Every structure is written in structure tokens, then in C-alpha cells.
Amino acid sequence: MNFETLALITLLGLAGPLLAWRPSWHLPVILGELIAGVLFGTTGFGVLHPEDPTFAFLADVGFAVVMFVAGTHVPIRDASIRSALGIGALRAVLVGLVAVALGGLVSAWFGTGHGLLYAVLIASSSAAIVLPIIDSQRLSGKPVLELTAQVAIADAAAVVALPLVIDTGRAGRAALGALAVVVTALGAFLLLRYLEQSGLRKRLHRVSEERQFAMELRVSLAMLFLLCAVAARGHVSIMLAGFALGLAVAGIGEPRRVAKQLFAISDGFLAPLFFVWLGARLNLREFGEHPRLILLGLALGAAAVLAHLVTRLLGQPISLGALASAQIGVPVAAVTIGTQIHVLAPGEPAALMLGALVTITAAAVGSRIAGAKTAPAQHASGS
Numbered sequence: 552m553n554f555e556t557l558a559l560i561t562l563l564g565l566a567g568p569l570l571a572w573r574p575s576w577h578l579p580v581i582l583g584e585l586i587a588g589v590l591f592g593t594t595g596f597g598v599l600h601p602e603d604p605t606f607a608f609l610a611d612v613g614f615a616v617v618m619f620v621a622g623t624h625v626p627i628r629d630a631s632i633r634s635a636l637g638i639g640a641l642r643a644v645l646v647g648l649v650a651v652a653l654g655g656l657v658s659a660w661f662g663t664g665h666g667l668l669y670a671v672l673i674a675s676s677s678a679a680i681v682l683p684i685i686d687s688q689r690l691s692g693k694p695v696l697e698l699t700a701q702v703a704i705a706d707a708a709a710v711v712a713l714p715l716v717i718d719t720g721r722a723g724r725a726a727l728g729a730l731a732v733v734v735t736a737l738g739a740f741l742l743l744r745y746l747e748q749s750g751l752r753k754r755l756h757r758v759s760e761e762r763q764f765a766m767e768l769r770v771s772l773a774m775l776f777l778l779c780a781v782a783a784r785g786h787v788s789i790m791l792a793g794f795a796l797g798l799a800v801a802g803i804g805e806p807r808r809v810a811k812q813l814f815a816i817s818d819g820f821l822a823p824l825f826f827v828w829l830g831a832r833l834n835l836r837e838f839g840e841h842p843r844l845i846l847l848g849l850a851l852g853a854a855a856v857l858a859h860l861v862t863r864l865l866g867q868p869i870s871l872g873a874l875a876s877a878q879i880g881v882p883v884a885a886v887t888i889g890t891q892i893h894v895l896a897p898g899e900p901a902a903l904m905l906g907a908l909v910t911i912t913a914a915a916v917g918s919r920i921a922g923a924k925t926a927p928a929q930h931a932s933g934s
Contacts, residue, residue: 552603552605552606552609556599556606559591559598559599560599560606560823560824560827560828561820561823561824563584563587563588563591563823563827564584564587564820564823564824564826564827566583566584566586566587567580567581567582567583567584567587567823567826568580568583569583570582570583570586571583575919576915578911578915579680579879579911580818581822581826581879582908582911584822584823584826584827584830585826585827585829585830585833585904586830587827587830588826588827588828588829588830588831588832588833589830589831589833589835590830591827591831592830592831592832592833593831593832593833593834593836594833594834594835594836599827599828599831600831601828601829601831601832606828607828609821609824609825609828610824610825610828610829611779611789612821613817613820613821613822613823613824613825613826613828614789614790614793614825614883614884614887615775615776615779615789615790615792615793616775616793616813616816616817616821616822617793617817617821617822617825617880618710618789618790618791618792618793618794618797618880618884619771619775619793619794619796619797619800619813619817620679620797620813620814620817620822621677621678621679621706621793621794621797621880622793622794622795622796622797622798622799622800622801623797623798623800623801623810623813624678624679624682624797624801625678625703625706625707625797625798625801626682626699626703626801627703627798627801627802628801628802628804629699631696632696632699632700632703633700634696635693635696635697635699635700636700636704638697638700638701638865638866639697639698639699639700639701639702639703639704640700640701640704641865642697642701642862642865642867643674643701643704643705643708645861645862645864645865646674646701646705646858646859646861646862646875647670647674647705647708649673649857649858649861650669650670650671650673650674650854650855650858651666651667651670651674653669653670653673653854653857653858654666654667654668654669654670654671654672654673654854655669655670656854657669657847657850657851657854660850661843661844661846661847661850663847663896663899665895665899667716667719668713668716668717668885668889669851669854670716671709671712671713671716671881671885672709672851672855672878672881672882672885672903672906673851673854673855673858674705674708674709674855674858675705675706675709675855675878675880675881675882676701676702676705676706676709676859676875676876676877676878677702677706677877677878677879677880677881678702678703678706679879679880680877680878680879680911680914681698681699681702681874681875681877681914682699682702684874684877684914684915684918685698685699685874685918688918688921688922689922690918690921690922694867694868694871695871697867698867698871698874698875701862701875702875705875706880706881707794707798709881710790710791710794710880710881710884711729711791713788713790713881713884713885713888714728714729714787714788714790714791714888715729717885717888717889717892717894718892718894721786724785724786725786725787727785728782728784728785728786728787729785729787729791731781731784731785731787732778732781732782732785732787732791732792732795733791733795735777735778735781735795736778736792736795736796736798736799737799739774739778739796739799740799740802740803743799743800743803744802744803747803747804752767755767756808760808765812767808767809767812768809768812768813768816771796771800771809771813774796775792775793775796778792778793778795778796779792779793788884788887788888790880790884790887790888826883829883829886829887832886832890832900833886833900833901833904834897834898834900834901835901837897837898837901838898838901840897840898841896841897841898844896844898844899844901844902845902845905847899847902847906848901848902848903848904848905848906848909849905849906849909850906851902851903851905851906851909852905852906852907852908852909852910852912852913853909855876855878855906855909855910856873856876856909856910856913858876859872859873859875859876860872860873860876862875868921869917870917870918870920870921870924871917871921872917873913873914873916873917873920874914874917874918874921875914876910876913876914876917877910877911877913877914878907878910878911879907879911882903882904882906882907883904883907885903886900886903886904889903
């Protein structure tokens with residue numbers, strides 16, 4: 552990789568904000584970045600080479616930071632969310648049970664042997680997508696709190712389960728590696744809590760802000776890369792390392808200054824680079840050789856939406872069930888891990904991403920319906 556390539560990747564990253572420019576479309580920024588990577592990578596012009604060691608390593612760093620930020624978005628400290636954990640957990644379990652059945656059916660239909668992997672994908676939700684949509688649509692009320700709890704539980708459970716199911720032959724080793732990451736993340740949480748309760752964090756913050764040291768960001772990144780090292784040694788995806796540390800920080804309460812700094816380094820550079828790299832790595836031409844896998848992607852997306860709509864049996868509005876089906880982090884992780892350890896068939900990574908796009912479309916429709924129902928109530932209360 553050289554500076555010309557890095558400049559091109561940065562410019563391609565602008566496709567994300569441009570495609571998501573209109574808020575009413577509810578398109579995630581990463582969609583444009585993925586499309587740009589596809590056009591200039593393996594599928595398209597072949598300008599970007601995702602196998603380049605420097606490009607791949609920077610993408611790994613971006614992936615870790617993306618999952619770290621996703622973990623910080625889980626509202627662990629919100630007392631109102633905790634009151635909705637019961638019904639949220641019950642709905643997440645129901646979705647999980649339906650997902651196991653649907654994942655097995657899809658796997659048997661297409662003969663891939665990835666029933667457990669599909670089940671995790673179908674059951675997953677994405678707090679990184681759902682929570683911003685809730686904020687932008689100004690959705691509120693008890694059903695939304697229950698939805699938030701459900702998504703947080705499903706997101707965390709899927710992140711933990713994915714490394715165990717994507718390569719079942721090495722599930723034992725993955726479980727030990729995951730345990731090492733979780734224990735290290737717990738140690739990070741205890742350290743951060745001590746710094747917060749002792750007042751040392753506030754003193755550090757005051758000096759850092761006065762002298763522009765960015766100490767909290769430096770410490771956060773050092774911890775993140777330490778957990779990534781533990782994950783790499785334990786043969787576990789850095790996805791779990793990033794998400795676990797994000798949960799630890801969320802449990803303490805992420806300082807606003809660190810949140811802004813993380814937003815700058817993640818959304819400004821590392822996250823776009825990762826998603827452009829991921830798009831460049833996808834080979835959509837394999838759909839031409841295996842057109843049946845297009846149906847696999849559509850089937851996975853439809854199964855995920857259907858599994859989340861089943862929560863209507865437990866009183867959840869259909870629009871919020873569709874919103875809860877939104878997924879991106881877990882499918883991205885499955886594609887990244889699956890291609891690295893060569894357990895996915897040709898064209899299957901693209902099928903997983905197609906399934907994720909189906910759920911995002913359903914979530915956008917669901918959010919518009921939910922927003923339309925909320926707006927009259929808000930107007931009436933305001934008048």
C-alpha cells in the first residue's frame with residue numbers, strides 16, 4: 552500500500568455519507584462504503600487489493616474499533632432499559648429458538664452445512680443501527696424501551712456465539728479463547744471502575760483536557776489493542792475483543808470527550824477503511840457462477856425478518872419487530888472470520904451481506920411506520 556492507494560480509500564469512504572445523506576432513507580453509512588469497495592476491488596476494477604498485508608492489518612484495526620464503538624452503544628447504565636430487560640430477554644430467546652429452526656431449514660435447503668451459523672445471523676440484531684434510528688425518529692415509550700433491551704441482549708449474545716459456531720470443529724479452542732478475552736475485559740472493567748470511583752479518572756481528564764493530551768483515548772486504545780492481542784493468541788476474532796471492551800466502557804459510562812474522539816478516529820478513518828476493504832474483498836462475480844446463492848442471501852434476510860416478527864406473539868408491534876431485525880455487525884464479522892479461516896463457500900460471503908441488506912431494508916420500512924404512528928401522539932401531547 553502507498554499514499555495514492557490510501558488517498559483513494561479515503562475518497563471512496565465518502566460514498567457512505569453521500570448515499571446516506573437523506574435521513575428519510577434510513578440507509579446506514581457503511582452501505583456506500585461497501586459499494587465503493589465492491590466497485591474498486593475484486594468484483595469491479597481491481598484497483599484495490601484486499602490481500603495487501605498493510606491494507607488487511609489496517610482493516611483489522613478498523614474492525615476492532617468498529618466493534619468497540621458498537622459495544623459502547625449498548626445502554627447498560629440506563630435504568631429505564633433495565634426495567635425492560637425481562638420482556639426484552641424473553642423476546643430475544645423466542646427469536647433465537649425460531650432462528651435455530653429457520654437456520655437449519657435454510658442450511659438444509661442450500662446444502663451448506665452452516666445451520667448454526669445461519670441461526671446466529673438470523674437471531675442477531677444491531678444496536679449500532681437500531682439505536683440511531685430510534686433517536687432520529689424520536690421513538691419513545693415502553694415498547695421502544697423493551698425493543699432496546701431486546702436488541703442489546705441479542706447483539707451481545709450473537710457476538711459471543713459467532714466464534715463458537717462458525718467453525719464447530721474448533722469450538723473448544725474458541726471457547727477457551729473467548730473466556731480469556733472475557734476475563735481480560737472484566738479486568739479492564741474493574742480497573743476503569745476503580746479509576747472512576749477513586750476520582751483519578753476525573754483528575755486525569757482535567758489535566759488531559761487542559762493540556763490536550765487525549766489521555767483517555769490513548770488508554771482506551773491501549774486496552775483495546777491489548778484485548779485484540781489476547782484474542783489473536785487465543786485464536787478468537789478481534790470482534791469479541793472490541794465488543795467486550797466496549798461493554799466494559801459502557802458499564803462505567805463513556806466520557807463525552809472520549810466519545811467524540813472515538814467518533815473522529817473511527818467514523819473519520821478506520822471504519823470507512825474497514826468497510827471499503829470488506830467490499831473490495833467480496834467477489835460478487837461468484838453470484839454469476841453460483842446464482843443460487845442470491846436466493847440464499849434473500850432467504851437469510853427473509854428468515855431474519857420473519858423470526859423477529861414472531862415477537863408479535865409477545866405483544867411487540869410488527870413495525871418494531873421489523874426494526875429489531877436490522878443486522879450488520881454480526882454478518883460483517885461472519886464474512887471477515889469466515890473468509891480468513893476459509894469455511895465459507897465461494898459466493899457465500901456475498902450472500903450473507905445480501906441477507907443483511909434485506910434486514911436493513913425491512914428495518915427502514917418498520918421505522919417509518921413506527922415514526923408515522925408516533926408523530927401524531929407527540930403532536931397531540933405538544934398541543
